[in-house]
Amino acid sequence: MASTSRTRVDLSGARVAVAGLGASGKAALEVLGTLGMDALGVDHSEAAIEAAAEQHLPGRLAHATSDEDFADLATRDRDIVVVSPGITPHTPLYARAAERGVEVISEIELAWRVQAPKADGSFAPWLTLTGTNGKTTTVTMTSAILTSAGLVAPAIGNVGTPAVLVAARGGVDALPAELSSFQLHSTSSVRALASACLNIDDDHLDWHGSAAAYAAAKARVHRGTLRACLYSRHDDATRQMVEEADVTEGARAISIGTDTPPLAGLGLVEDMLVDRAYHAERHTQGVELATLADLAHLAPGGSLPGHVVIDALFAAGLARAADVPPEAIAAGLRSFAPGAHRIETIAEIDGVRYINDSKATNAHAARASLTGMADGSVVWIAGGLAKGARFEELVADVRPKLKAAVLIGVDQEPLATALAAEAPEIPVRVIDPAHRSVMAAAVAAARELAGKGDTVMLAPACASMDQFANYALRGEEFATAVRNG
The missing domain is CATH 3.40.50.720 (NAD(P)-binding Rossmann-like Domain)
Structure with missing residues (x-):
């Protein structure tokens, strides 16, 4: 290790x-x-x-x-x-x-500065990751893989116990860390063993002030990286971040994608997750790390979303940078249990499936969830705090999947305008923001619009704080409304 x-x-x-x-x-x-x-x-x-x-x-x-x-x-x-x-x-x-x-x-920077050393005087390596979406899934997958390798490696950052407590107490072998753009903005001296930016799309523009400032904050994840900087072969912006990063001499660029992996990459060969980045024979062959069957328990309705495979490949890439053997990758992915409020099937009632993806707090996350559904099958519950975003591109992309939409939130204009412009044939129900039980009303409206074989999906594409304390409470109220019928 x-x-x-x-x-x-x-x-x-x-x-x-x-x-x-x-x-x-x-x-x-x-x-x-x-x-x-x-x-x-x-x-x-x-x-x-x-x-x-x-x-x-x-x-x-x-x-x-x-x-x-x-x-x-x-x-x-x-x-x-x-x-x-x-x-x-x-x-x-x-x-x-x-x-x-x-x-x-940031608290993350403080955690790095106060981290307790290991018994031999060295420090547990950090494996840092950021991105607009998929961070929590990927960091907890990474933790599961490291745990399967016999290491003490709790996920920190935007998830779990505050990073500064874990770091100061010590007793860990590695620290997989999910870092938000807010945290990275005020983080300067962290030097990760491996770092990753999963993807980048406009988000939190109200906090950062511009898309460029948001992207610049995300790019800080690679600063000083010691061994490997991971990026998506499907996202040129993440590749550019690595190309421009001020890393420690010797750090390598590792690409991640769902296509056949090139040299210095991880990817898919048929149903196998394959590494061509971290082993001696990488110039001539790859190493099998896992198969899609190891992720089958993460397939809602039997269909494995593409972004879950990407998250698994990033997690595997981070773990491999920490010298985790291939067999622990597969074992870790099989043991991984997704958190609540992320593509979580709540129930199937009268042939209609109800999925809670309250954690889809921006357009990129909502797009990833909706595009995995069958055409014309989704009654989409969306809306909330838009954070300065517009949704025309999102609606245009997911239009084939939609049967109807139900809008919640105090500021419904951005989504209502996008639906009217890009999907005018889609029925839209609008829930009065002053309604005493917003989510119960939204689920009732969605139930009326859905038929056998359809899916009612809460994938808001917006933050929750206009009507709910957080995305978790929004998801819980959705689940309660579904179960109460």
């Missing part, structure tokens, strides 16, 4: 503020206190301050009454600010930090 040799960053004497006391912020405050740091937690919410106080977290706590007050409290007499991923770079905090020479870092 490859390890990473590096010098732990010395934070002794640093005065650190934690800006935002959500799960990752509270974890950061806990770790800083354990290290004996001068730590300050700041939040706009009195409830968040009270919750932190009730947990007896170390450090001082401060309640901010405005954005300007928040910026001032978090940067006054501080050397470093650990910033919540919910705080955009356009808020006063970033400007005030720049004025005062205060470094702004």
